[in-house]
Amino acid sequence: MIEIKNLAWQINDKPILRRFSATIPSGAVTTIIGPNGAGKTSLARSILRLIDEWTGSISLDGTDIRTLTSQELARHISYVPQDIPLSQSMSVEEFVSLSRYPWLNNWQPLSSRDRDVVNNSLEKAGILALKERVVASLSGGERQMAAIAAALAQETPLIIMDEPASNLDPFHSHQLYQLAKDISQHDNKSVLIVTHDITAAVRYSDSIILLKEGKLFFEGTPQSVANSSLLEQLFGISFSVLTDDSGNIMVFPGGKKSE
Amino acid sequence: MNKSTRLLTILLALAVALFFVAPMVGISSISPFISEQEPVLYKIFWHIRFPRVLVGFVGGAILAISGVVFQSIYRNDLASPYTLGVSGGAGVGAALAILLSLPWLYQPLFAFGGAMIPMAIIYIASTRMKRIDPAILILAGVAIQISSGGIVLFLHYVADRYQSAQMMQWVMGSLDVVSYRPGIILSVAALLLFFVVIGLHRELDLLSLGSDFAHSRGVAVSSLIHLLFIVVSFTVALLISFVGPIGFVGLIAPHIFRRFGGGRHIFLIPGAALLGGIMLVLSDTFARTLLQPEQIPVGVITALAGGPFFLWALLKKR
Structure with a gap:
């Protein structure tokens, strides 16, 4: 389990993460969603200590990650970058x-x-x-x-994936998310995915974190996130949420910019 | 035996053969089994040509290993042992020693000191960076190289004709040594470099895939780059102080081995070292014999052969 408390990071006085706090459970797929510039990748990179100048605390099963050596950290967290x-x-x-x-x-x-x-x-x-x-x-x-x-x-008990399916076709994208889910369920690993694909997040995640302007906007189950007004508040655009016959939820941006 | 091991074995056999064959070639052909009863030929073989082959081999190996390291750090096939501006700094030092008409011994000392200056500047700058950015290091090296070039041109301008010619000769690089001492010093340095770098072969494999990737696999990237930086620059500076800045070997040898023997550093480091050594000894053999009794500076041969070859290799890759 990862506990993040009051995580803050800024570049040249521009705040990127603002006192962000959340808990990422073990043995589950957690997805981070948010508009561009919301701080999603910065959050993932802070946990990996690829960014190291943040304030606040990140602890891994009770251990402050700042006390770990590079090698020890790599025994706990692995990373699937956007560009392989x-x-x-x-x-x-x-x-x-x-x-x-x-x-x-x-x-x-x-x-x-x-x-x-x-x-x-x-x-x-x-x-x-x-x-x-x-x-x-x-x-x-x-x-x-x-x-x-x-x-x-x-x-590692935690795998972080940064927009892993951004360049993939629907078949490979499905294959990848399904694999992430299998890993978390069968190997009891935590998988943290940063993505823009809300439908995939709702379908494959156990919990979803919504991030806006570097702050926690909402944290909840996929069902609670599949809410058009919540997503509209996050992205500033209307959304349609549909459920097919098999009960799969699909989320589409409606294209109408909110007032 | 896999492809890389096979290639390593062939290169090793070639290198051993070259150690005996290369000194045979010259104005007069001399057998390595020449008897001491023929003192002149014996001396030419064992005290003039052989030390030169030794310096050539070890120098080529140092340049190639350094090339491997810098290409992995920068993830750029165009990185060379001189990317951090070491040769520019050495050039300023050597030119200054020539201009001041200091005794011969001061020339390598000044070249070594000059090479240390850009290294110190870049080292201090990189310790102030929160995370080392290879792109900034490359640009800093380019800036230092340009500035050094300007200073050397100025020293050329104020020098007399004889000094100017000497400076030119130095810049072209030469293996014209007259004793075993440089070969022994450089061999010790090359062995130290080899063992440090081969000990870090896994870290280099990871680093060649990017510093974020290496970090996420547990490599302490900044400390690693600092260590490699110091060891390589120190060894290259030592080499330049003896033979001048010989180009292209450090660029091409890793490139060729990578293409035929793969990119794993456990094979690439010894492979490129052997290939670099062989290439420089062969180039020097041409330099000694092409226009004999005149000798062409070996740097001219490596540049003439290396430039077009590198271009061909790059275009073929596309």
């Missing part, structure tokens, strides 16, 4: 194996357990057959799955 780093000369297996770094000592080679973890991660992400391929030769969807396999191989 390309390597012209690294195979998918080599790329995923690098995520065992936090668990290895300097000259220690990969053990058979490390190799099993890598293979299992590739299998879970559905890309075991691609392990010999060069990362740069993968399609966008396959590359995103390689990044998720890498995060899984890091064996």
